[in-house]
Amino acid sequence: MQLSGVALRKLAYVAAGLAVAAILFWAGGRLMLESLERQLIYFPTRVRADAATPSIPGTGVVEEVWLQTDDGPRVHGIYAGAPDAFADLLFFHGNAGNLYDRLDNVQLLVESGFNVLIMDYRGYGKSEGQPSERALYDDALLAYRHLTEARGVDPSRLVLFGRSLGSTVAIELATQQTCGALIVESAFTSAQELARIHYGWLPGALFRRLTHEFDSLSKVPKLRAPVMYIHGDIDAIVPVRMGQRLYEASPEPREWYVLRGAGHNDTLLVGGRAYFERLVRFVREHVAAG
Numbered sequence: 001m002q003l004s005g006v007a008l009r010k011l012a013y014v015a016a017g018l019a020v021a022a023i024l025f026w027a028g029g030r031l032m033l034e035s036l037e038r039q040l041i042y043f044p045t046r047v048r049a050d051a052a053t054p055s056i057p058g059t060g061v062v063e064e065v066w067l068q069t070d071d072g073p074r075v076h077g078i079y080a081g082a083p084d085a086f087a088d089l090l091f092f093h094g095n096a097g098n099l100y101d102r103l104d105n106v107q108l109l110v111e112s113g114f115n116v117l118i119m120d121y122r123g124y125g126k127s128e129g130q131p132s133e134r135a136l137y138d139d140a141l142l143a144y145r146h147l148t149e150a151r152g153v154d155p156s157r158l159v160l161f162g163r164s165l166g167s168t169v170a171i172e173l174a175t176q177q178t179c180g181a182l183i184v185e186s187a188f189t190s191a192q193e194l195a196r197i198h199y200g201w202l203p204g205a206l207f208r209r210l211t212h213e214f215d216s217l218s219k220v221p222k223l224r225a226p227v228m229y230i231h232g233d234i235d236a237i238v239p240v241r242m243g244q245r246l247y248e249a250s251p252e253p254r255e256w257y258v259l260r261g262a263g264h265n266d267t268l269l270v271g272g273r274a275y276f277e278r279l280v281r282f283v284r285e286h287v288a289a290g
Helices: 005-028 030-041 099-111 133-150 165-176 191-198 204-208 240-249 267-286
Strands: 061-068 074-081 087-092 114-119 158-163 181-185 227-232 254-259
Touching: 061 114, 061 133, 074 099, 074 133, 087 099, 087 133, 087 165, 099 114, 099 267, 114 133, 133 158, 133 165, 158 165, 165 181, 181 267, 227 240, 227 267, 240 254, 254 267
Parallel strands: 087 114, 087 158, 158 181, 181 227, 227 254
Antiparallel strands: 061 074, 074 114
8 A cells, every 4th residue: 555645744754753752762861761760760749838737646846847958949857756765767758658648657666765857858748849869869968967967966876767769868878977777678779670670571771771770789888887677578569689688788787677478568567566676676786875
């Protein structure tokens, strides 16, 4: 069958468009790729900036925290103080929702004796801007300085805690700054390895061009603080073998805590009281009492 002149022109336009798109994507489309990655990595939910400060039972104080970044956006957090706290904890959550989804977890940490600062990433909750790997690391340092400088927290009694995506943030921060202990839960080795598990049908060259690396495996040998790894043994999102590899690559002192029967999002439910007792025991072994 012979195509008409109009059809041939349309086909030529489509082919040209695909060629341009391919060139942009593979040769220089870093911005395009980064935008795609954001859609696959970050799943934030927003909260009105004027929403009331939440109530957290058992706390001595609950405060809104706003931190001004060097490049413009403000990031938001909640500080919850524990009566007679024995340590301070900086909490970095996973890639979905916002910090308000973790306030029950914050309450249990406060009841366990921690002062807790939990921060939302850019574009999450009340925080402004949009997330990126570099922004997460920069804003984590901002939160660290807020605790150690503005609030006068001794780094030797500060615990960095990261869950899932937050594990990459806590690990990066712990390689750069002093802390008493590091706890990471449901941690993955790198964005490239995790992407191959969940998006293995995509072209292999795409994984080599990722703009978000989140390469924790290359960083953990440089850790300077005692570290505990927590992982559910039936985690279908981040396989337990990834946590095991991070643990094995980390220097001593280190601890490996597997939650039998736990997946990715139910570690607190499965672990129960024993989970928090294990955390407290680890921290008390390594963190200076305040």
